[in-house]
Amino acid sequence: MSKVITLQAFFEEARAGRLTGIRCGRCGELAIPPKEFCPACQERAWEPLPLDGRGTIASFTVIRVPPRGRAAEAPYAVAVVRLDEGVSLLGRIVDIPLDALKVGLPVRFRPLVRDNQTVVGFGPTV
Amino acid sequence: MRAVAIIGAGSTPFGKLEGRGIVELAVSACRDALAESRAPREKIQAFYLGNFVGERLASQGALAGLVANRLGLTGIPATKVEGACASGGIALRHGVLGIALGLYDFVLVAGVEKMTSSPTAEVTAALATAGDEEGEMRTGLTFPGAFAIITREHMARYGTTREQIGLVSVKNHGLGASNPKAQFRKPVTLDEVLSSRLIADPLRLFDCPPISDGAAAVVLCPAEWARDFHPKPVRVLGSGHATGPATLWEMDDITSFPATVRASREAYGMARLSPGDVRVAEVHDCFTMAEIIATEDLGFFPKGKGGPAVEKGETGPDGQVAVNPSGGLIAKGHPVGATGCAQVYELVKQLRGEAANQVRDVEIALAHNLGGTGVVSTVTILGRM
Numbered sequence: 001m002s003k004v005i006t007l008q009a010f011f012e013e014a015r016a017g018r019l020t021g022i023r024c025g026r027c028g029e030l031a032i033p034p035k036e037f038c039p040a041c042q043e044r045a046w047e048p049l050p051l052d053g054r055g056t057i058a059s060f061t062v063i064r065v066p067p068r069g070r071a072a073e074a075p076y077a078v079a080v081v082r083l084d085e086g087v088s089l090l091g092r093i094v095d096i097p098l099d100a101l102k103v104g105l106p107v108r109f110r111p112l113v114r115d116n117q118t119v120v121g122f123g124p125t126v
Numbered sequence: 127m128r129a130v131a132i133i134g135a136g137s138t139p140f141g142k143l144e145g146r147g148i149v150e151l152a153v154s155a156c157r158d159a160l161a162e163s164r165a166p167r168e169k170i171q172a173f174y175l176g177n178f179v180g181e182r183l184a185s186q187g188a189l190a191g192l193v194a195n196r197l198g199l200t201g202i203p204a205t206k207v208e209g210a211c212a213s214g215g216i217a218l219r220h221g222v223l224g225i226a227l228g229l230y231d232f233v234l235v236a237g238v239e240k241m242t243s244s245p246t247a248e249v250t251a252a253l254a255t256a257g258d259e260e261g262e263m264r265t266g267l268t269f270p271g272a273f274a275i276i277t278r279e280h281m282a283r284y285g286t287t288r289e290q291i292g293l294v295s296v297k298n299h300g301l302g303a304s305n306p307k308a309q310f311r312k313p314v315t316l317d318e319v320l321s322s323r324l325i326a327d328p329l330r331l332f333d334c335p336p337i338s339d340g341a342a343a344v345v346l347c348p349a350e351w352a353r354d355f356h357p358k359p360v361r362v363l364g365s366g367h368a369t370g371p372a373t374l375w376e377m378d379d380i381t382s383f384p385a386t387v388r389a390s391r392e393a394y395g396m397a398r399l400s401p402g403d404v405r406v407a408e409v410h411d412c413f414t415m416a417e418i419i420a421t422e423d424l425g426f427f428p429k430g431k432g433g434p435a436v437e438k439g440e441t442g443p444d445g446q447v448a449v450n451p452s453g454g455l456i457a458k459g460h461p462v463g464a465t466g467c468a469q470v471y472e473l474v475k476q477l478r479g480e481a482a483n484q485v486r487d488v489e490i491a492l493a494h495n496l497g498g499t500g501v502v503s504t505v506t507i508l509g510r511m
Contacts, residue, residue: 007260007261032375032376058279059275059276059278059279059282059380060275060278061271061272061274061275061278061326061327061328061329062324062326062327063266063267063268063270063271063326064323064324064325064326064327065246065250065268065270065325065326066247066250066266066268067247067250067251067254067266067268068245068247068248068250068251069247069251070266071247073266076266078265078266078267078271078275079275080275080374080375080380087375088374088375088376089375090261090262090265090267090373090374090375091265092265092266103278117264119264119265119266120265121265
């Protein structure tokens with residue numbers, strides 16, 4: 001249990017293609033790790049919960065002026081995705097043409113590894 | 127708690143200030159603020175300095191002590207305060223607390239940033255440290271990007287139009303044109319805003335503030351003595367400081383910043399005032415949409431009505447509440463650590479009747495400073511004495 005609530009464990013799992021949430025053992029609140037205490041009931045009783053990784057785009061942008069070190073990647077899209085389980089997560093959009101992006105578009109989690117660092121990505125559902 | 131007053135205010139011009147380093151900028155604003163008040167320099171008992179990216183962009187740490195030394199204030203406690211773009215507002219908050227609680231009688235507060243010596247990509251990366259690096263920013267999100275995501279949501283949820291959002295930039299550039307301290311001194315048209323280059327869809331260049339150098343400072347003392355030190359002191363009626371979620375995906379509603387709402391409640395409560403009492407406000411328009419959201423979160427307009435309010439001129443100098451008569455961050459400039467103090471500098475001028483774009487009949491003024499995507503906010507309410 002303690003494993004999934006660390007950020008390192010979250011990204012290790014993500015790198016293997018598994019998106020992990022945490023559910024409060026007391027009140028059932030669902031969250032994205034890491035979190036110390038349940039924002040709903042203040043308890044610290046998290047249990048890991050595998051997430052399906054499917055969701056829809058809630059809002060997005062196309063980054064055209066990137067930070068240092070990312071010039072070769074621009075333009076690229078970043079979106080807030082509402083997962084089917086009800087929690088939201090921000091991720092980099094991959095393999096979806098920028099002009100096809102719209103609010104409500106179904107997407108699916110996929111890990112993105114860059115400089116040996118895992119980043120949350122979202123790509124097409126099929 | 128003791129009532130607190132501002133007895134001196136100073137500010138450098140904002141812009142690309144070639145040849146002037148970060149320490150010199152802070153010293154310059156402090157010197158001006160001290161010169162305005164009749165309090166002798168040796169009365170100053172503490173110094174708080176707001177600064178965000180000085181270590182990264184100007185390679186300078188220990189900034190508060192350096193500035194205090196240069197001002198000849200050696201010996202007093204000097205503290206650098208960091209809360210991203212709200213660093214200046216938080217520094218002011220600490221100065222106010224020091225006097226309100228009776229710890230000090232005279233406090234100098236300043237904010238400073240030196241940004242224009244660095245390439246844009248480096249500045250963008252430095253500012254991105256205000257986001258949650260592990261939880262969000264490593265996706266390649268930038269600050270314009272975060273506010274672009276927020277902008278799209280506000281448009282979808284409330285029907286806010288791209289034109290209404292653009293009019294914030296038109297208003298603020300128009301005001302900046304007649305503010306001698308402002309970085310941009312030229313009005314822009316709505317067409318120019320809407321055809322400027324995309325930075326992060328749907329935000330364009332004129333929706334964003336420039337990269338700026340600058341500093342601002344104020345001198346504080348107990349209100350009961352204020353008239354001995356300045357003929358037109360300004361009373362600090364209320365002060366609020368609050369935090370909120372650090373990432374977009376943790377926010378229940380990305381079109382509102384809980385930190386702003388909480389800080390304003392604290393400030394209104396302390397001042398025993400309501401949003402309708404505020405005649406002029408300097409709000410944190412780090413992007414056009416941020417001004418619209420601030421006017422809603424501060425209670426000037428109902429949620430979702432901030433866009434139409436801009437269109438109807440309700441936020442113009444003669445509207446219901448004059449918002450950002452200085453030109454705001456978008457036109458006056460946004461040396462990030464200085465902004466919170468510069469907002470208060472403008473409002474002190476407004477309350478004294480000395481502002482470049484003087485609003486009529488100003489009795490109550492409000493400053494709103496925001497850090498990150500709402501991880502921290504301060505609200506300060508000022509009044510004439």
